[in-house]
Structure formats: C-alpha cells, structure tokens
Amino acid sequence: MLLAVLLGVGAIFSEWGLSSISPELTEEAARGHLLTCIQKAVDHALAGQESPFTQASCDSQGRITAVSADAGALNRLKGDILEELEHSLNGRASVGVPVGSLTNIALLNGRGFSVPVRLNFEGSADVSFQTELLPAGINQSCHRITMTVLAQVYSQSKRFAVSAQESTATVLAETLVVGEVPQAAVLRSS
Helix, strand or coil: CHHHHHHHHHHHHHHHHHHCCCHHHHHHHHHHHHHHHHHHHHHHHHHCCCCCCEEEEECCCCCEEEEEECHHHHHHHHHHHHHHHHHHHCEEEEEEEEHHHHCCCHHHCCCCCEEEEEEEEEEEEEEEEEEEEEEEECCEEEEEEEEEEEEEEEECCCCCCCEEEEEEEEEEEEEEEECCCCCCCCCCCC
16 A cells, blocks of 8 residues: 555656756757767768768879869768668657756755656758868868758657757868969069
8 A cells, every 4th residue: 555655656746747847958858869869970970981072183293183072972971871860860868857856946956866758759860061162372272071960850749849950060071282382473563
C-alpha cells in the first residue's frame, strides 16, 4: 500500500514538474541537439574524404592558370552529410534537467541531480556550397570554397512543442593563386 502511495505521489510530482519546464529550456535543448548532429555529420564526412575539393590547371612552366571546384567530391560530401543527418536528426534525444528546476522554487532552480527528459524530434537539412575569388595582394588571388549546412528540427510532442533552426559554415578549401609581380612600374604624369 505504501509503495502504491509513493508511486502515486511520484507520478503527480513528475506531471507537475514536467509542466514547469520552460519553453526556453526545450528550445536550447533542441538547438544543442541540432548543433551536435551537424558537427558530428560534418566531422564524419570530412574524415572519410580522400580527394581535394579543388583542381588546379598549370601551364607548361608549372604556373597555376586556373583553379576549379571538384564537383564530384563536393557532391559526395553533400550526400554523406545529408545521409547522416537524416538518421541523427530524426528520433529521440535526451535532455538533462536539474531536479530543482522541476519544483518551481527559485532557490532550487538549476540545482540537484539531472532528470532525463526525452524529446522526439523530426528534422531536415540542406547543404550548399559557395565559391569566392578574393584579392590577396599584388597579382594574388584566394580561391575559397565554403560549405553551409542549414538544419531544422521540431518536436512532435504537444507538451514540449519546440522548433529550432541552425546554420553552420565550414571552409573546405583555400587556394592562393600567385601571379608574377611586376619588377618596375611606369608612372605617367599629365
């Protein structure tokens, strides 16, 4: 009988405590889950990448005449990241909430052992690439390829309704193209 009363009190306390979890806490939990998933997917995909993301063309004297992005390598990287994010963004994520935060008592907020709260997420992602050609000095240019991963998740739970969106950018390649520096300059006066 005492066990049944304790279980009943525990169930009432947990329902009351779960209702006190703030939307900000669940939103930060969703953002943390999202950023962790993105970082793991990018790290894993880059670790498996063998070929460079740029190809340089040289003239007969060995000077670089053109730099281009390797579309095949970039598409493989995009596919690897999206495949991993499809699995990691969708599903359950556990968030630790200090037991003091469940009591609605300001003095106990953020204190005590962590109580796991499970959130069920659905998510999607997109990967895009940007290529830039930037000036880097006299007769020098920097060719940069940047990857942007945009991902969003939302919770299916009515009690913990939350959505989050994050974007991260990663520089994949920077190539410095150096031309010949003129040895003399002619100034004209008018």
